[in-house]
Amino acid sequence: MILDKLRNNSICIKIYSYLKWHERFALIKNFGFRYKCPFCGYHARKMNPIGCDFKVIYEKEIVGCGRRFAGCIKCGSTDKERLVFTYMQSINFFENPNKSILHMAPELNLSKQFLRHKFKEYICGDYFAPGYENVYPSYVKNINILNIPYSNEYFDVVICNHVLEHIENDLKGMSEIYRVLRKGGFAILQVPISYITDKTYEDPSISDPAEREKVFGQCDHVRIYGLDYFDRLKKVGFEVEIVSDLATRYSKYGLNSKEKIFICHK
Template sequence: MLHLINKITPAGLKKRVNVFLHQGDKYFCPFCHYSSKNLAPIGLDIPVNREKQIIGGGRRLGGCYQCGSTDRERLIYAYLKEKLLLFDADKNKSILHIAPEKQLSRVLLNFNFRQYICGDLFTPGYSYPPHVQNMNVLDIPYPDDTFDLVLCNHVLEHVPPDLEAMQELRRVLKKEGQAILQVPISKNTAKTFEDFSISDPQQREIIFGQKDHIRIYGQDYPQRLEQAGFKVARLNLFNEFSRYGINPDEDLFIGTK
C-alpha cells in the first residue's frame, strides 16, 4: 500500500482530494459522470476579459474536477446529444472536428462514426494525439460538401483572415449539414475589434485577452458568419441543461448552407 501511495504525484493527490471535497448533486459531467456541488476555476484572469465581459473565455468557474472538461465542451455535447440526437441516429455520419477538445473528441472517436476527421495546425513543441492530422483551416484537404457536421470551436479568433476560414468551413459542409462555430465573444461590445499590427504576444494578451488571439469578437459575430455565406441560428441551452455546468451567457452559433 505504501508503494502505491508513493507513486501518486502531488498533482494526482490534489486532484483526488478535490474530487472528494467537491462532490455533490448540483452539477453533472456527461463525460465522466462525476456529480459535484461546484465547478473548478478555469481560464485566464486578464483585465480585458473582465472589461469586455468575454463569454467563453476569461477566468470563470467551469471545469470538471474529475475529467477536466470545460463548460463550453459540455455545452456542445448537450446540443449534439440532446438536440441533434447525434448518438441516437445511425453511425453513417461524416464529421470534421477542428482543434478537437479532449473529452468531446474521445466520445466522438469511440462512437465509430463512418468518418471522424480531426485537424489542427501543428505548433512546434506541442504533442498531438495520433488521430489528429496537421490541417490548416484555410486549406481543408477535402472536397466540397463532404461533412454532415463541422465543429470549429475557439479557433477563428486565432486566424487573421477569419472570413476565408469561415468560407472554407462552409465549403466542406454538406447542404443539409450543420457547423458549430464557437468563439469567445464580448457581451458588451457591438462591433468586433481586430488589429493585425499588434504582433507581440505580451501586447496581444493585454489587448485581446490571450497571447495568440488577434481579435475580440463583438455581438456582430453572426453577421460575419452570414457574410461568409452561412445561415445562422443562435441558441441558448442553459435553462434546459444548467446541470451540465454550462455558462448561462454562452450561446451556440449554428451555421448551415
C-alpha cells in the first residue's frame, strides 16, 4: 500500500517535471521579438493557434472568431482579452482605482489585472451552468446578465467581452447593462461581427450545437451580428464610439488587426 502510494507520487512528480521541462523548452524555442504579451511580458516570435474554423466564418468574413495564431505561449492570454486590456491602458484606466466595475464572464488574465489594481469595487459575474458551480474561481459570482442584481446606475464601467452572441434575448442583456451603468460611464460590448452583412442573422429554432457551428460559426452562438448591431446598442440608449487603431498603435501585443473595440457610453 505504502509502496503503491510512493510509486504513484513518483509518477506524478515525473509527469509534473516533464510538463515543466516541456513548458520551459517551448518558451526558449518560441522566444523572439515579434510579439510582447502585455499580461506576462513574454517576448515571442509567434503565438499559439486558438479557435475553430467553420466555412461560414469565411463566407461572412466574421471578425472576432475562427482559427487564428493569437494565444500567448506563456500565459495563454487571447487577442480578445489583450484588446480590452490595451484599450484600458491607452486611456490610463488603471491610474485611478476609484471606480466600480462589473466584469461579466471574466477572462483569467484580464481579471487578474483588475484584481491587482484594487479598484473601489470589482465584481466578476457569470451565469453558472447547473452542476458546474464549483468550477468558477471563488471571486466570480453567479449573475444572470438578463437580471443583474444591482441597482440602477451602480457601476462606472461594465465589461462584457464576447458574451452577447451567446444570449438569446440580447436586447434585454444590453438594457440591463445600460440600467446598471451610471450616466457618464461606459461599457465594452465586444461581439463577433460581419461587416459585409447589414442585418443580424438569427434563428432561435437552431439549437443543435453542430448546426449552430455550421450556421453561426460556433456551437454556442445564437446569431451572426451584422452592421445593425450598433442600432441595437443605440436602441437601448447607448452612444457608440468605435476605436479601430489599437492593433496598429500596439503592434507587439498580437491584437486582431480587424477587431475594432466598441465603447458604449451612457
